[in-house]
Amino acid sequence: EAGVAQSPRYKIIEKRQSVAFWCNPISGHATLYWYQQILGQGPKLLIQFQNNGVVDDSQLPKDRFSAERLKGVDSTLKIQPAKLEDSAVYLCASSLTGQGTEAFFGQGTRLTVV
Amino acid sequence: KQEVTQIPAALSVPEGENLVLNCSFTDSAIYNLQWFRQDPGKGLTSLLLIQSSQREQTSGRLNASLDKSSGRSTLYIAASQPGDSATYLCAAGGYQKVTFGTGTKLQVIP
Numbered sequence: 001e002a003g004v005a006q007s008p009r010y011k012i013i014e015k016r017q018s019v020a021f022w023c024n025p026i027s028g029h030a031t032l033y034w035y036q037q038i039l040g041q042g043p044k045l046l047i048q049f050q051n052n053g054v055v056d057d058s059q060l061p062k063d064r065f066s067a068e069r070l071k072g073v074d075s076t077l078k079i080q081p082a083k084l085e086d087s088a089v090y091l092c093a094s095s096l097t098g099q100g101t102e103a104f105f106g107q108g109t110r111l112t113v114v
Numbered sequence: 115k116q117e118v119t120q121i122p123a124a125l126s127v128p129e130g131e132n133l134v135l136n137c138s139f140t141d142s143a144i145y146n147l148q149w150f151r152q153d154p155g156k157g158l159t160s161l162l163l164i165q166s167s168q169r170e171q172t173s174g175r176l177n178a179s180l181d182k183s184s185g186r187s188t189l190y191i192a193a194s195q196p197g198d199s200a201t202y203l204c205a206a207g208g209y210q211k212v213t214f215g216t217g218t219k220l221q222v223i224p
Binding site: 033035040041042043044045048091093099100102104105107108 | 207217
């Protein structure tokens with residue numbers, strides 16, 4: 001079974017630039033999560049999709065972050081414009097239903113904003 | 115709002131020791147408790163998932179327990195090896211929401 005795929009693995013950009021991350025969840029998984037993990041901290045949920053609908057985006061900085069999950073499969077997370085404090089690892093995860101089912105994570109994208 | 119705490123933040127043990135990592139959560143209304151391993155620069159690898167109706171799960175040298183009433187989970191690692199060195203994270207799965215702790219960084223010294 002293929003795991004959660006993320007790209008790119010690494011990205012370095014200057015502040016005020018834009019960046020986009022891509023995630024392909026495990027086939028058949030209805031729930032998709034984007035997390036932000038700052039060095040030394042636990043992952044923080046940015047947004048959660050159930051199929052192509054948003055379940056929770058309460059911690060997503062909507063003035064600069066956006067995410068979409070077209071057709072309920074792949075998802076993209078965009079930051080525009082980036083700030084220095086956005087430097088983090090962005091993790092994508094998926095689970096079968098999101099309620100009591102195991103979450104599987106991708107390798108993450110390490111973003112450095114300079 | 116669910117809050118998850120992991121103590122200690124860092125742990126260093128000699129190879130061969132048995133050890134326990136602790137995880138506590140404030141809201142006992144959870145669906146599951148999941149333990150992950152994270153190697154430097156890598157994503158999260160799921161180790162064990164305990165459903166709310168279960169009390170423990172075992173996989174090889176790992177055993178995780180769950181006590182919902184006290185809001186606690188423990189991860190027991192038997193006969194630790196240098197390859198176990200990593201950060202261990204627990205996550206409480208609530209209604210359509212998963213909340214992570216800040217992790218315990220484990221170093222097993224040969």
